[in-house]
Amino acid sequence: EREYNPVEFEKKWQKVWEEKKAFQTPQNSEKPKFYNLIMFPYPSGTLHVGHVKNYTIGDVVARYRKMTGYNVLHPFGYDSFGLPAENAAIKQGNIHPEKWTLKNIDIIRNQIKKMGISYDWSREIMTSSEEYYKWTQWIFIKMYEKGLVYKKKAAVNWCDDCKTVLANEQVVNGSCERCGHEVEIKHLEQWYFKITDYAERLLNDIDKLDEWPENVKIMQKNWIGKSVGAEVEFKIEGKDETINVFTTRPDTLWGVTFMALAPESPLVDILTTDENKKDVSDFLKKVGLEDRFKRTAEGAKKDGAFTGSYAINPVNNEKIPIYVANYILYEYGTGAIMAVPAHDQRDYEFAKVFDLNIRQVIDGENADISEKAFTEDGVMINSENFNGKKNRIALKEILNWLEEEKIGKQKTQYKLRDWLISRQRYWGAPIPIIYCDKCGTVPVPEKDLPVKLPRDVKFETTGKSPLVDNNDFKETKCPICGGTAHREVDTMDTFVDSSWYYLRYVNPHKNDMIFDSEDVNNWLPVDQYIGGVEHAILHLLYSRFITKVLHDMNLINFEEPFKNLYTQGMIYKDGAKMSKSKGNVVSPEDIINKFGTDSLRTYILFMGPPEKDTEWNDSGVEGVYRFLNKVWNSYMKFIDEVKDIKFDKSKLNLKNKEEKALRRKLHQIIKKATNDIEGNFQFNTAISAMMELSNELNNYLKNNENNLNYMLLREIADNFALMLSPIAPHISEELWHLLNHESLVIDSNWPTVDEEALKVDELTIVIQVNGKLRSQLNVSVEEDSEIIKKLALEDEKILKHIEGKSIVKVIYVPKKLVNIVVKG
Ligand code: ANZ
Ligand code: ZN
Numbered sequence: 080e081r082e083y084n085p086v087e088f089e090k091k092w093q094k095v096w097e098e099k100k101a102f103q104t105p106q107n108s109e110k111p112k113f114y115n116l117i118m119f120p121y122p123s124g125t126l127h128v129g130h131v132k133n134y135t136i137g138d139v140v141a142r143y144r145k146m147t148g149y150n151v152l153h154p155f156g157y158d159s160f161g162l163p164a165e166n167a168a169i170k171q172g173n174i175h176p177e178k179w180t181l182k183n184i185d186i187i188r189n190q191i192k193k194m195g196i197s198y199d200w201s202r203e204i205m206t207s208s209e210e211y212y213k214w215t216q217w218i219f220i221k222m223y224e225k226g227l228v229y230k231k232k233a234a235v236n237w238c239d240d241c242k243t244v245l246a247n248e249q250v251v252n253g254s255c256e257r258c259g260h261e262v263e264i265k266h267l268e269q270w271y272f273k274i275t276d277y278a279e280r281l282l283n284d285i286d287k288l289d290e291w292p293e294n295v296k297i298m299q300k301n302w303i304g305k306s307v308g309a310e311v312e313f314k315i316e317g318k319d320e321t322i323n324v325f326t327t328r329p330d331t332l333w334g335v336t337f338m339a340l341a342p343e344s345p346l347v348d349i350l351t352t353d354e355n356k357k358d359v360s361d362f363l364k365k366v367g368l369e370d371r372f373k374r375t376a377e378g379a380k381k382d383g384a385f386t387g388s389y390a391i392n393p394v395n396n397e398k399i400p401i402y403v404a405n406y407i408l409y410e411y412g413t414g415a416i417m418a419v420p421a422h423d424q425r426d427y428e429f430a431k432v433f434d435l436n437i438r439q440v441i442d443g444e445n446a447d448i449s450e451k452a453f454t455e456d457g458v459m460i461n462s463e464n465f466n467g468k469k470n471r472i473a474l475k476e477i478l479n480w481l482e483e484e485k486i487g488k489q490k491t492q493y494k495l496r497d498w499l500i501s502r503q504r505y506w507g508a509p510i511p512i513i514y515c516d517k518c519g520t521v522p523v524p525e526k527d528l529p530v531k532l533p534r535d536v537k538f539e540t541t542g543k544s545p546l547v548d549n550n551d552f553k554e555t556k557c558p559i560c561g562g563t564a565h566r567e568v569d570t571m572d573t574f575v576d577s578s579w580y581y582l583r584y585v586n587p588h589k590n591d592m593i594f595d596s597e598d599v600n601n602w603l604p605v606d607q608y609i610g611g612v613e614h615a616i617l618h619l620l621y622s623r624f625i626t627k628v629l630h631d632m633n634l635i636n637f638e639e640p641f642k643n644l645y646t647q648g649m650i651y652k653d654g655a656k657m658s659k660s661k662g663n664v665v666s667p668e669d670i671i672n673k674f675g676t677d678s679l680r681t682y683i684l685f686m687g688p689p690e691k692d693t694e695w696n697d698s699g700v701e702g703v704y705r706f707l708n709k710v711w712n713s714y715m716k717f718i719d720e721v722k723d724i725k726f727d728k729s730k731l732n733l734k735n736k737e738e739k740a741l742r743r744k745l746h747q748i749i750k751k752a753t754n755d756i757e758g759n760f761q762f763n764t765a766i767s768a769m770m771e772l773s774n775e776l777n778n779y780l781k782n783n784e785n786n787l788n789y790m791l792l793r794e795i796a797d798n799f800a801l802m803l804s805p806i807a808p809h810i811s812e813e814l815w816h817l818l819n820h821e822s823l824v825i826d827s828n829w830p831t832v833d834e835e836a837l838k839v840d841e842l843t844i845v846i847q848v849n850g851k852l853r854s855q856l857n858v859s860v861e862e863d864s865e866i867i868k869k870l871a872l873e874d875e876k877i878l879k880h881i882e883g884k885s886i887v888k889v890i891y892v893p894k895k896l897v898n899i900v901v902k903g
């Protein structure tokens with residue numbers, strides 16, 4: 080008797096797949112294309128089972144699509160630039176980031192190969208390779224030519240742990256997205272991508288992404304944060320300067336009782352009078368020490384100082400005091416506001432602290448401003464000509480009037496800021512810019528790309544980038560005048576690398592162009608993208624942006640990169656996220672060595688709906704192992720008898736109800752598994768269904784030991800192996816092979832449902848009341864006796880005969896009749 084020995088045959092099949100190039104995707108094919116993509120990993124060390132979940136889900140989709148007739152592109156690569164590599168170099172002193180990265184990549188590649196994931200390894204990419212980052216730099220140059228890249232000095236987020244600036248998207252609750260260190264503000268000159276030029280399109284096109292999770296779409300919408308309103312100009316008493324404000328509520332202009340500037344505003348200095356210098360500078364000192372995120376958060380304590388200057392309200396020429404206030408953001412709108420305490424809660428809180436006037440200009444049913452601002456819509460009051468009008472209607476008139484009077488203009492404002500892409504780090508793609516004293520800032524000519532990252536560098540424990548003092552790298556010739564010039568020493572954010580990698584997989588090794596437009600247009604958009612929800616804003620927004628940019632350069636003909644997005648949940652262990660520091664990491668190898676890859680894969684998929692967070696449980700793997708073992712053992716009971724039979728439906732002769740029922744079960748489960756896998760990601764219920772099939776098969780084998788229907792068993796054996804193969808491909812391949820198929824299971828077709836098999840045989844049951852025939856029922860031959868009794872009691876004709884009487888008993892004579900005995 081052959082035993083289930085996965086460790087032995089799993090390796091064998093992985094080798095066969097590799098040798099036969101079973102997962103290599105032809106560039107062109109008659110078949111429809113299916114681009115199946117998982118978010119590529121950052122190679123920071125070994126993978127744990129949480130990472131592996133992503134790849135397993137992706138693999139089921141890829142294998143299933145392949146079996147249902149698609150030409151599937153299922154590539155893998157590494158987001159291999161980034162800080163952890165550099166930090167390891169700084170800490171360990173002697174290990175180069177590249178060496179560290181390549182070592183980790185080798186580990187990961189090996190781990191994934193052991194998982195039997197169907198990647199086309201010939202398309203493997205690495206963002207830190209010269210052949211890749213040459214094109215990252217090329218994109219930078221092309222965007223520079225289009226005016227989509229610029230350098231400016233601004234208040235930027237600085238992580239002192241990572242020793243670099245961060246993009247706004249990388250600041251989460253005031254801390255560094257990567258290391259958790261509190262972010263501080265520095266004034267530095269930095270490089271930006273003009274993503275704000277695309278704000279409106281990025282926002283509008285979200286509505287086209289109907290196969291994206293709603294929560295991700297909402298997060299992107301909020302991040303882009305569109306507000307429609309007006310910019311209004313306020314004159315300053317006795318000064319030439321003016322204050323522009325952005326407001327979404329020009330209908331409240333008659334309720335403005337003070338103005339407020341952001342602490343960082345250059346106007347603060349200009350407007351502060353001598354008497355108020357001390358108050359203002361004390362406040363600025365205090366606010367400078369505070370966290371910007373906390374001080375501007377909703378509900379934060381309002382603080383500020385009077386500048387001593389006054390503005391003139393353009394609608395009624397009222398004189399209003401100008402304050403500097405902690406809740407005003409310098410980066411939003413104009414960095415200054417008109418304050419309407421009666422109708423804006425933040426202004427209300429500030430007015431209470433400084434005892435400022437609060438004037439109501441909108442009235443409504445529950446308008447009570449004694450405790451808080453009234454922020455609802457209503458009817459305008461105290462607003463001259465507009466009194467009595469509904470504020471939303473008046474708002475439009477006021478906008479026109481402001482424009483006519485040249486006091487203000489319509490304005491659309493976005494929360495989205497330009498994408499800060501320069502990093503003061505070594506392990507990234509060098510920004511391809513040269514500075515020449517004569518010619519200024521000069522982009523590196525295309526023919527000189529890539530600007531190679533020098534390999535021979537020294538790392539300082541201070542975290543200062545080794546490029547800063549590297550003269551071999553820095554010193555160069557100006558591409559325009561040939562004079563001495565120096566290179567930019569900042570590198571690009573790794574999110575630039577990952578914002579276009581899905582395009583490179585199509586032609587991963589082309590070295591004369593970034594990609595072949597025709598090939599890319601054939602393969603994209605990605606049909607299924609799978610990854611973590613933590614990328615909802617960062618990577619997914621940047622990728623959408625870069626896709627639109629490349630579209631506008633006529634390099635591609637689509638504007639959205641990812642048609643379908645699936646965000647999977649995490650695997651927890653002992654109630655916590657897996658991490659080395661917590662010591663709760665489950666390593667795939669341990670499971671593979673003990674139970675085999677198929678058990679690991681099947682368990683990961685069986686844990687629950689993949690979008691949910693789930694808790695790892697060792698006994699769960701054992702349970703799944705027992706299931707596969709049982710499947711194996713049942714095949715072994717008949718495989719020798721069926722391996723030379725070819726399934727032929729015309730020769731299938733079902734002898735009895737049990738055989739019919741078993742065949743029906745098979746086709747029911749094919750139907751269910753197809754439905755669960757195709758687009759629904761319900762792998763757990765598909766697996767449960769297969770467990771059910773396995774049980775039924777075993778019962779049949781036990782009850783009919785000497786009288787087995789081999790043609791039926793052949794059909795089950797073939798189809799069960801096929802169905803199981805996207806989930807547990809090794810056992811399926813092995814069984815398929817033992818069934819004497821010449822092809823690989825991965826190259827075979829997904830089973831089809833035989834609708835005829837689903838039909839249920841019916842029989843007629845007579846219903847009697849006190850022995851007299853009163854009605855009849857049609858039921859399935861397999862219907863449960865309790866259900867038949869219930870149906871009999873609910874029958875309309877029967878109800879008439881038993882109404883008001885008490886039921887003594889209900890007798891069921893199987894397959895014949897139900898007799899209801901009543902009294903009274
Ligand atoms: C007067 C007003 C009256 C406002 C009112 C609101 C309600 P959103 O929707 O987020 O775009 N504002 C403008 N710039 C600001 C800044 N740099 N820092 C802090 N607050 C700022 O918000 C727009 C509103 O936020 C603007 O409309 C302005 O206050 C405030 F009953 O103007 B409003
Ligand atoms: Zn950091």
Ligand code: ZN
Pocket residue numbers: 515516517518519557558559560561562564
């Ligand atoms: Zn020059």
